């Protein structure tokens with residue numbers, strides 16, 4: 001008895017310690033970033049840093065607006081492109097396809113999810129960039145192809161396996177009775193999907209999207225390779241952009257050689273953290289609201 | 297001609313044959329109970345009637361099921377309108393992810409009933425004319441109330457029609473499912489062990505509701521509880537290992553079973 005009690009308290013302590021440790025990491029990172037950004041905040045105001053479009057590190061001129069816009073736009077394009085396709089694929093696999101086909105596609109999707117970012121980037125340079133160049137010329141806006149659109153497409157392709165597979169899992173956890181009860185009313189499969197399956201799984205779908213993009217924000221490499229990396233606010237889909245992760249990854253090597261540059265990059269990291277955090281928080285708030293309505 | 301009749305119906309999952317040449321007519325406006333030990337194919341038989349079996353991969357069906365003379369398994373059959381004729385209650389109720397009110401209004405809305413059709417439907421149901429309230433959705437409000445009353449749920453939910461249906465107790469959810477099924481005007485109700493997840497009191501309410509509805513609907517109930525079968529059955533179908541062993545009016549079935557296996561099952565020797 002004593003031994004079992006001891007083991008129990010040991011386990012409890014260990015679990016608590018792990019929890020504290022994990023949370024402490026996030027906390028330490030945030031604090032460190034904040035401390036490191038203090039030099040630049042002492043020299044310029046926060047609102048200037050966030051709203052200025054002029055980026056001249058050598059002159060000590062740091063305007064982050066183009067990078068913030070670039071980040072948001074690349075993400076928005078990726079979401080617009082990926083979410084409908086992923087959800088429809090997951091719906092097809094879950095509600096229309098044969099079980100064996102579903103199993104096969106699951107395997108393929110898992111393999112896709114495991115491909116390293118660099119490889120996606122290379123494929124993007126080889127295939128997507130030229131495609132965007134041709135598209136741009138056809139639409140009358142000449143472009144190198146290294147652009148906002150190319151970045152968005154690559155990001156969309158990269159988040160698709162995760163969103164599809166999580167959404168599929170979510171759909172498959174809906175009990176059979178949901179389908180039987182609704183189909184028995186004489187409604188079509190699509191009506192069932194629209195009114196019952198999607199509504200029942202709203203929670204999980206949002207989680208799938210958050211998971212996909214939480215991963216995507218970290219996968220800088222591929223986007224960086226196709227997005228052009230010009231620190232200007234992009235005025236069209238075919239203009240180059242410069243998202244925050246790319247800024248950090250491209251420049252951390254020389255950040256010590258220019259005064260305040262290191263602090264500026266830390267500031268970029270902090271903004272990125274806030275953006276990602278805001279994204280997750282927003283999703284959580286939506287979930288809370290849905291939960292309170294109690295329909296899921 | 298009976299509403300529902302099965303001819304030489306055989307069903308397999310992959311290579312596993314679970315129903316062997318079942319032929320039976322299901323009498324109209326009565327409660328038909330399908331009994332038999334667990335795994336004997338009761339659920340399979342019931343779901344073959346409205347083609348919910350289609351949700352399974354690798355099912356093959358031979359023979360046919362006639363609903364009002366139309367073969368359900370004819371490739372040209374209109375599955376949607378066939379399903380609409382047969383209301384269905386599953387073993388565990390599933391409240392649709394919407395309010396109590398919308399659960400009932402869902403069927404009529406998806407089938408795009410016009411105001412006049414709704415009014416006509418209520419008239420047919422209540423057997424009398426009535427005053428449509430002036431307000432928006434007045435007719436639908438009356439329809440929802442009528443079906444909740446018909447399922448014996450109205451008094452319990454009338455003050456919280458707009459709350460999510462998932463907050464009802466499981467017994468209430470099953471009666472809600474009944475009201476929802478009735479609201480698309482089926483001719484028959486199919487129920488797969490509808491009380492197995494319910495407490496005894498809720499089960500009793502469902503049984504009571506079935507007895508009340510039997511004059512106007514053909515009701516088919518699957519159960520593995522003999523006592524329930526005795527309580528509600530007008531007609532009994534006994535399945536054993538995928539075979540139709542015996543069927544007949546409840547009285548003679550329970551009093552003087554013809555087959556040895558039926559006798560053994562009724563006396564509790566096999567289960």
Ligand SMILES: Nc1ncnc2c1ncn2[C@@H]1O[C@H](COP(=O)(O)OP(=O)(O)O)[C@@H](O)[C@H]1O
Pocket residue numbers: 309312314332333334335336337338339340341352
């Ligand atoms: N989806 C399925 N795939 C394969 N076999 C199944 C499936 N559903 C049921 N079976 C098998 O068919 C037989 C009859 O099942 P069922 O109709 O559910 O019986 P009951 O409802 O009488 O318990 C059982 O042996 C069961 O294992």
Ligand SMILES: [Mg+2]
Pocket residue numbers: 338339340
């Ligand atoms: Mg069963």
